[in-house]
Every structure is written in C-alpha cells, then in structure tokens.
Amino acid sequence: MDFDLTDDQRLLGDSVTRLLSAEYGFEQRKALLKTPTGWSEALWQRYAELGLLGLPIAEDHGGFGGGPVDVMLLMQAFGRHLVLEPYLATVVLGATALRLAGTDAQQGEILPEVAAGTMKLAFAHYERQARYDLTDILTTAKPKDGGFVLEGAKSVVLHGDCADRLIVSARTSGGRDDAGGLSLFLVDGNAPGLARRGYALRDGTRAAELSLSGVQVPREALLGEVDGALxxxxxxxxxxxxxxxxxxxxxxxxxxxxxxxxxxxxxxxxxxxxxxxxxxxxxxxxxxxxxxxxxxxxxxxxxxxxxxxxxxxxxxxxxxxxxxxxxxxxxxxxxxxxxxxxxxxxxxxxxxxxxxxxxxxxxxxxxxxxxxxxxxxx
CATH class of the missing domain: 1.20.140.10 (Butyryl-CoA Dehydrogenase, subunit A, domain 3)
Known part of the structure; x- marks a missing residue:
C-alpha cells in the first residue's frame, strides 16, 4: 500500500498549517471559548474560501472531490491547534450522511451550501438510554398527512445548537433494539416542536440536547429508505x-x-x-x-x-x-x-x-x- 502523499495533499497540509498558525494561537482560542457561539464564524468562512468545507464533497456539488486521506490530513492539523469550529459535525458526519443516503435533489440543495459555508449540519442519533448502542432508539417517526411526525429526544448532538439542518434518526417500525426499522430525516433547525439546549463539553467544544415534540416533516425530508438507515x-x-x-x-x-x-x-x-x-x-x-x-x-x-x-x-x-x-x-x-x-x-x-x-x-x-x-x- 502506498502511503506517500500527493503534491496536492502536501499543499493542503501546508496551507492549513499556515492558516492555523497565524489565526489559531492558544490565546486566540481561549478568547473564542468566551464568545456566545464558542467558535469563529469568520474562520468558518475562511475554511470555505480555502475549499476545506467542500473537501470530501463532489465537484458537481461545489466541492473539492477529496477522499479520506485528505480529511485525515486536515483533522490532524485541526488537532494540533484544538480547532473549535463545527467541521466534524457538518462536513464529516452530516455531509457523509447526505452523500451516502441523500437523493440527487437533497444533495444538490444542501451540499453546495455546506461547501460554501452557508449551511451547518448536525448528526442527531445517540440517546441517553443507548450509551453506544446504535440500534437502541426510542425516538419515533409516525406517518401523517403524507409525511412524518417525530417524537423523542437526542443527546450529545455535536454542534447541534448552531446547526441549520439536523439529520435525525427515528424508529419507523420494530422494537427498541431492532436493527431494522430505523430511518433518517432532515429536520430544519427552527422546526416547530424542536427544542435545543446547547452547552459546552469538557474540552470547550459545543453540543446540544434535542427534544422533538410533534415535529412534522414532509416525505421529502426522508433521507434514504424507510426502515433501512442502520x-x-x-x-x-x-x-x-x-x-x-x-x-x-x-x-x-x-x-x-x-x-x-x-x-x-x-x-x-x-x-x-x-x-x-x-x-x-x-x-x-x-x-x-x-x-x-x-x-x-x-x-x-x-x-x-x-x-x-x-x-x-x-x-x-x-x-x-x-x-x-x-x-x-x-x-x-x-x-x-x-x-x-x-x-x-x-x-x-x-x-x-x-x-x-x-x-x-x-x-x-x-x-x-x-x-x-x-x-x-x-
């Protein structure tokens, strides 16, 4: 297996290192932690300008078309500077879900905005009672008026407090621990019935607790197949x-x-x-x-x-x-x-x-x- 980096990958690593060395000193980071959002919107736009937000997104959707190694290099650089921005939540988790399960229409609508830095995503799956069991889901999605009604709660949703769209898992059939019966839905961050409580994790990064009470979504909000999200x-x-x-x-x-x-x-x-x-x-x-x-x-x-x-x-x-x-x-x-x-x-x-x-x-x-x-x- 060839572990040598390409010239483009070396250039990516160098450009990110230069940006973060200049803009993400320890004192600068501590100042960001004291802001209401806990991260820098200005730096988020810089990431977009450099193409970092579109790194694993296809060129057809305004991205760079990079692969896992490109993301690895970027995340290493982020680790060296303790970056606070919602890159993991938006680009790694949210955009991956869309790339894997989204329709052409869903991808065409959302991924270009992600790459441009105008839309932030969050992946809302884990629940309090589940610990790390991916199939232990109590949140439900029941059919209604051609769409679905979501009821339940999600815990430790990374950067769920600032997300414009949430990718929420819910049980559409089966029992609590069934591997089948799980579906994914795109939920607007300001949807009626959705309550978010944001907080800082022990390291200063942001997360949120979500409560969904009668949240109605149209059929078009379904991400992938019904019952086949696992x-x-x-x-x-x-x-x-x-x-x-x-x-x-x-x-x-x-x-x-x-x-x-x-x-x-x-x-x-x-x-x-x-x-x-x-x-x-x-x-x-x-x-x-x-x-x-x-x-x-x-x-x-x-x-x-x-x-x-x-x-x-x-x-x-x-x-x-x-x-x-x-x-x-x-x-x-x-x-x-x-x-x-x-x-x-x-x-x-x-x-x-x-x-x-x-x-x-x-x-x-x-x-x-x-x-x-x-x-x-x-």
Missing amino acids: PTIQRVVEAGIAATSAEVIGTMEAMQAMTLDYLKTRQQFGKPIGDNQALQHRAAEMLVAMEQGRSMAMLATMSLEEEDAAERARSISMAKVGVGQAGRFVSQNAVQLHGGIGMTEEYAVGHFFRRVMVIEHLFGDTATHLDRLADQVA
Whole structure:
C-alpha cells in the first residue's frame, strides 16, 4: 500500500498549517471559548474560501472531490491547534450522511451550501438510554398527512445548537433494539416542536440536547429508505471515528513537542530536567505510543473504503482502541512531565488532554470497542 502523499495533499497540509498558525494561537482560542457561539464564524468562512468545507464533497456539488486521506490530513492539523469550529459535525458526519443516503435533489440543495459555508449540519442519533448502542432508539417517526411526525429526544448532538439542518434518526417500525426499522430525516433547525439546549463539553467544544415534540416533516425530508438507515448510520459513525482518530494524532504531536521543549528549558538543580535519564525514557515512550497511534489512525482512514462491512467495522474498532490507548498515554505523561503547570488553565497542555479524553468517549469508548472485538473472537 502506498502511503506517500500527493503534491496536492502536501499543499493542503501546508496551507492549513499556515492558516492555523497565524489565526489559531492558544490565546486566540481561549478568547473564542468566551464568545456566545464558542467558535469563529469568520474562520468558518475562511475554511470555505480555502475549499476545506467542500473537501470530501463532489465537484458537481461545489466541492473539492477529496477522499479520506485528505480529511485525515486536515483533522490532524485541526488537532494540533484544538480547532473549535463545527467541521466534524457538518462536513464529516452530516455531509457523509447526505452523500451516502441523500437523493440527487437533497444533495444538490444542501451540499453546495455546506461547501460554501452557508449551511451547518448536525448528526442527531445517540440517546441517553443507548450509551453506544446504535440500534437502541426510542425516538419515533409516525406517518401523517403524507409525511412524518417525530417524537423523542437526542443527546450529545455535536454542534447541534448552531446547526441549520439536523439529520435525525427515528424508529419507523420494530422494537427498541431492532436493527431494522430505523430511518433518517432532515429536520430544519427552527422546526416547530424542536427544542435545543446547547452547552459546552469538557474540552470547550459545543453540543446540544434535542427534544422533538410533534415535529412534522414532509416525505421529502426522508433521507434514504424507510426502515433501512442502520448501514448509513454505521458508516457515518465510522467516518467520525476515522476523523477524530486523525485529530488525536495532531493533539499528540502538539503535546509531544510541548513536552520536549519543556524538558529542555525547565531548570532544576542548575540543569535542564531533560538531562534526567528517566524523563528521557518517558519521552521516548510517548513517541513510540504516538507513532503506534498514527498507524492505527491510518488504518481507520484506509478502512473507510473497505466494502466488507464486517471487516470495516473490525478495523475501525481496532483503530479506536489503539488511538484511544495511545492518546491517553501521551496525554497523561505530557501533563505529568509538565508538573503543576500542566494542570493550569493558563497552559495549553491541559486543554489538549481534555480534548483527547472527550474524543475517547465519542462514538464508543475504548472499553466498548474492546468488547466488540472480543465478541468477534469468542
């Protein structure tokens, strides 16, 4: 398998790095966290101008026509700077659902707006009682007047507070845990009966709790086939895992660089603490863990194009576990090697640590995916 980047991919990485190095310093990010939205609309438009919002969207819909590797490179850069904008929710999750299940009319209406930065999406699937079970859905969609009426609630909807359109899963038939009977619907963010409560996650990124009470949608709002949404939901979640795995690699790169710099400059007993052989060994172990995680993130990215669903799910779970373990090891050691300063709000390493911990619990935590892999072996 060829892991060399193309010239276009190198150019993409360089241009994003230049933008974020100039516009996304640590103090700038802390200022964004204090704004009402928690992210920068101006930078969102810059992403659109650079073609980042249309990166995985087909050229026919105003996009770049890129693939999983392009998204991987972008998410690594985002991880190195702890980007707050709703890229994961809109471009990775929402646009993936549309590309997989949307009709030509739905794609033609929405994807060009996503690429232009004028429409934000959110993927509303998980519910409180479900934990990470993709089939445990209590939200219902019942036929009415040629359309559907949605009733239920969704939890931890990434950037659900600012989305113009929500892609909502609901049960159109079957029981609570049935694999069949799930459908996806496009719901306007201001639809009557839809209530949203936005909040900040532990790392500062935004999410929302949704309540749907008598939300009426037309038949045209159905995304894909009635009762047949589970394969699409699984692939959207897999795309999310691959993207966040790449983001963790970026955060580990940043923490590794910060830690090495600290070991070289922090003086104790008249010499840098990095002269201590035990700390040198710890830094080397961090590097090894980071590179192991990088390999697993690449596995997740490459697996997205695997046609065999079972093999794809297995590889994605392996990557989720590997990246989760590496991210936790590097994060904990980065904080520890910084000593007390690593625990302060004024220093960046703690913010990177929190982002890695939040990502570990998105789309199924490490323990959940270990259980899934064990079930396949048993």
